[in-house]
Amino acid sequence: MSSAPLGAGLVGCGAFGAYVLDAVAGLPGLGIRAVADADTHRAAPLGARHGAAVCDGLDALLARADVDVVVIATPPHTHADLAVRALRGGRHVFCEKPLALTAEDARRVGDEARRSGKALAVDHVLRHNPLLRALERLMAEGLLERPRRFLFENDAADEDLGPDHWFWDPARSGGIFVEHGVHFFDAAEALLGAAPATVRATAVRRRGGPVDMVVADVVHESGALATHLHSFTHAHRAERQLMRLDHGFAESVITGWIPTRATVTAWTDDDGAARWERLPLRAAELLDVAGFEPSGDERVTVRVERGAGGSAPASGRGVSRTVPHRVEAVVDLGGEAAKARVYTQSVRAAFADLMHSAATGSAPVAGAAAGISSVAVAEAAARAATSGTERHVAARQGGTP
């Protein structure tokens, strides 16, 4: 990585812009130079906290020679245009999700990133979560099969979302699939290892109010089926989430929308049992994510019950295996108490990834491709919910809208 410090300028000094800046402050090789908001009263305290100049918008940021990376944390409907302008201005871009409200606009940003040669990363924090990274590694090693089924149930909080919040206005947020669903459409694509192909969806409106509950069934190109449910109807204290991966002879159950704990149960053979038993010794390597500082409380525990299923072959979906041993593995980042820290560190890792791409020209973990694909499936889901028909996901140019 280049040793010249990179200067960051933030546009959008609301709740999450401040969160991002606090998370990335102190990253080696990064200086926070300026913060901008259409409402400079919001920018001023954040600027003071980080010793950064205060501006009134993107043009003022781009006029500064010390800003190399533009961080975009404005509401979703502004992202695509701000990102294109920043890239045209010769800056790298770290963009809050969603990359855009539509796949067409997301592709426009992707095209500009390619033309400019600048790095573009989208803040899909789940891509930098050590627990999901560990599951991806176990799949790559063949200890777990790629899932044939993905489920995400999100009983989310609406406690801070007053009736006038932009979140409820599809013209500004894109609706729940676009504003929030993109995190999980993207995570599903990464975990399933296959692009989304078709989607069916349903949206439910609260009486006299906005749509607050949505569900989408996405069939991926591998034939895997992913179900995404988001319900913004809860108090913070009653929030709960469940992610479940069906690997056939194994299952992963993950808790928290910021995953902090996974339980994997698996049926395996002699070789698999020995490999599972060695996992705790490999915890640091399994959970390693560049830019994410472990707390030291991370744990991988494995219990193997040998012969629990008997020695006769077992078969499912026409596949027969001799898998007599039952494995129960727990990957724990510190449970619910660790959520805030894991969230902050995931944002920090996403930003470190952008810095790495800026320095080396390598593709970021979640760049334009992830941004475009997740918005394409979200947009298709929103249309499917309206039309009541199955939609094709048009991530690539020329796909059926």
Ligand SMILES: NC(=O)c1ccc[n+]([C@@H]2O[C@H](COP(=O)([O-])OP(=O)(O)OC[C@H]3O[C@@H](n4cnc5c(N)ncnc54)[C@H](O)[C@@H]3O)[C@@H](O)[C@H]2O)c1
């Ligand atoms: N990655 C994550 O986990 C995560 C979590 C929460 C929010 N977000 C995203 O962060 C973004 C911001 O959300 P928020 O909750 O902080 O919103 P917010 O409403 O609290 O803040 C948005 C800020 O942007 C400013 N603004 C709007 N348009 C502007 C423009 N054109 N130029 C300059 N300033 C402008 C507003 O004045 C406001 O201060 C959204 O895209 C949201 O989806 C991401």
